[in-house]
Amino acid sequence: MIRLDRLVNVLGGYGVRLACCPVPRSTELRSVVMREADDARAVGGDVFLAVCAESVVQAVGWAVAAKAAVVLLHGEPDRETATIGEAEGVAVMLVDPAVSWSQLAGVVYGLVLEGRETESGRGPTDLFALADSLAGAVGGSVTIEDRLSRVLAYSSSQQGADPARLETILGRQAPRRLLELFEERGVFAYLASCDEPLFVEEDPEHGLTGRMVVAVRAGRELLGSVWVTCGVPLTGARCTALADGARTVALHLLRSRASADLERQVESDLVIRLLEGTADAATVVSRLGLPQGPSRVIAVRAHIAAERHAALLLAFDRATTGFGWSRPGRSTLSGNTLYTVLPGEQVTAAREWVALLRAALPTQVTVTAGIGGTAAAADLPASRQEADECLALHEARTPGAVPPAYDESWDDILLQRLRAAARAGRTPARGPVAELRRYDGDHATHYVPTLRAWLEAQGDLARAGERLGVHPNTIRYRLRKMAEVTTLDLDDPHKRLAMIIDLAATDD
Numbered sequence: 001m002i003r004l005d006r007l008v009n010v011l012g013g014y015g016v017r018l019a020c021c022p023v024p025r026s027t028e029l030r031s032v033v034m035r036e037a038d039d040a041r042a043v044g045g046d047v048f049l050a051v052c053a054e055s056v057v058q059a060v061g062w063a064v065a066a067k068a069a070v071v072l073l074h075g076e077p078d079r080e081t082a083t084i085g086e087a088e089g090v091a092v093m094l095v096d097p098a099v100s101w102s103q104l105a106g107v108v109y110g111l112v113l114e115g116r117e118t119e120s121g122r123g124p125t126d127l128f129a130l131a132d133s134l135a136g137a138v139g140g141s142v143t144i145e146d147r148l149s150r151v152l153a154y155s156s157s158q159q160g161a162d163p164a165r166l167e168t169i170l171g172r173q174a175p176r177r178l179l180e181l182f183e184e185r186g187v188f189a190y191l192a193s194c195d196e197p198l199f200v201e202e203d204p205e206h207g208l209t210g211r212m213v214v215a216v217r218a219g220r221e222l223l224g225s226v227w228v229t230c231g232v233p234l235t236g237a238r239c240t241a242l243a244d245g246a247r248t249v250a251l252h253l254l255r256s257r258a259s260a261d262l263e264r265q266v267e268s269d270l271v272i273r274l275l276e277g278t279a280d281a282a283t284v285v286s287r288l289g290l291p292q293g294p295s296r297v298i299a300v301r302a303h304i305a306a307e308r309h310a311a312l313l314l315a316f317d318r319a320t321t322g323f324g325w326s327r328p329g330r331s332t333l334s335g336n337t338l339y340t341v342l343p344g345e346q347v348t349a350a351r352e353w354v355a356l357l358r359a360a361l362p363t364q365v366t367v368t369a370g371i372g373g374t375a376a377a378a379d380l381p382a383s384r385q386e387a388d389e390c391l392a393l394h395e396a397r398t399p400g401a402v403p404p405a406y407d408e409s410w411d412d413i414l415l416q417r418l419r420a421a422a423r424a425g426r427t428p429a430r431g432p433v434a435e436l437r438r439y440d441g442d443h444a445t446h447y448v449p450t451l452r453a454w455l456e457a458q459g460d461l462a463r464a465g466e467r468l469g470v471h472p473n474t475i476r477y478r479l480r481k482m483a484e485v486t487t488l489d490l491d492d493p494h495k496r497l498a499m500i501i502d503l504a505a506t507d508d
Contacts, residue, residue, distance in 0.1 A: 002112055007029060007112070008093070017094045022086045033049070035049075035050070048063040130245070131154055132156055144226055146224040147222050178206055181203060181206055198212070268333065274380045290341065296344070297372040297383040312333070314365070318360040321360075369394060370392070370394055386413065432499055433448065447485065450479070455496060
């Protein structure tokens with residue numbers, strides 16, 4: 001079973017377009033049916049593959065007769081298609097004529113029939129059923145975790161359950177105090193190098209009655225672990241069942257990873273198209289399952305000390321955990337930056353998204369972020385540039401600062417652009433500000449700070465003096481001497497504006 005939203009997103013990578021969707025995107029799909037044009041037998045199913053349909057009307061009619069929620073047929077989008085589907089209450093997906101039914105059927109059957117979705121929303125799996133089966137074989141409660149100790153599945157059996165197990169399941173991850181205990185006892189180091197089950201002694205202080213744990217591995221790569229609640233070490237057939245179960249879990253996790261990688265790739269490619277600019281931006285937004293209203297681009301970087309890549313990949317994994325209906329944004333990796341297109345206009349929602357991402361990462365990961373301004377689908381490249389510039393601002397600020405948003409930081413962004421132009425040698429090498437700066441360097445005077453204070457005070461000598469901590473007469477005297485060094489033209493408003501810009505662009 002999957003949901004319609006996931007079917008739409010995955011098939012988008014195969015040249016399939018959603019023409020209309022009068023049913024909720026969260027509709028559950030449990031079965032697939034295919035009918036040839038000359039087959040008059042009654043059929044029923046949630047997803048209808050209209051092979052050999054001669055028209056949209058015929059395909060939708062077949063789907064209605066089968067009580068299907070969505071119908072797939074070869075064709076090009078037009079107004080008639082959407083009208084017919086909306087009138088009959090059937091979602092219509094149009095398949096590129098270049099895509100064969102044999103290719104498409106394999107993907108659709110695999111998605112819908114192979115099993116229920118995981119907690120992350122990706123990939124066919126029955127890990128919970130496997131956990132139940134394994135619990136019966138070993139005689140204890142089972143928890144399956146990934147390599148970061150996040151809970152993937154657990155058995156319904158509560159045999160031998162203890163407070164530590166309950167807390168782990170409720171938090172979807174082992175609590176920190178328990179992780180620290182396992183680290184001290186060398187459990188994680190053992191799992192990293194050994195395949196045999198390990199018994200972890202009880203610890204009443206931590207609510208732990210005892211555990212058998214075994215690594216879940218594919219080749220040399222650690223994928224996760226299987227934990228069994230037990231007061232004494234498992235032996236004989238039960239220990240063998242645990243080891244065999246870990247190998248079966250590995251197969252499930254590899255299959256889930258393959259499905260997740262496919263969907264991530266489809267999503268990433270579509271988001272990149274939006275960020276780089278595309279003529280069919282509205283269509284891409286629809287394929288991603290996003291609303292057509294305004295969105296923001298969020299740029300994120302993550303690192304652990306000097307290591308940049310591992311933390312960024314982990315951030316991307318967490319940003320793409322859950323699919324379609326289950327999370328608000330769509331993400332991609334580009335270079336050393338994670339980009340997310342987040343629907344909505346509120347800056348608070350974007351900052352909350354960043355906060356949730358940071359909370360999902362290990363505490364040693366440093367996260368910086370920038371939030372672009374709101375934009376329609378076609379204008380998302382501009383929001384991306386704004387997000388990049390806000391990200392640069394955040395990286396220059398003190399750790400823990402609130403991620404800047406373009407709405408509130410446009411003035412800092414403008415000055416940042418001016419300074420970038422100045423560093424590229426695009427400011428005048430001559431003129432009042434440049435000449436006064438050289439004079440200050442040669443004669444240890446303070447003419448440039450004086451000019452800045454006078455301009456910021458809008459010509460008020462008293463206020464300018466307060467800024468510099470000198471008497472107003474000192475300001476007046478310096479201005480007179482500065483006029484002997486260069487031509488200031490302080491009475492000309494255009495000259496004053498140009499000097500303010502020059503000072504801002506070259507102020508470090």
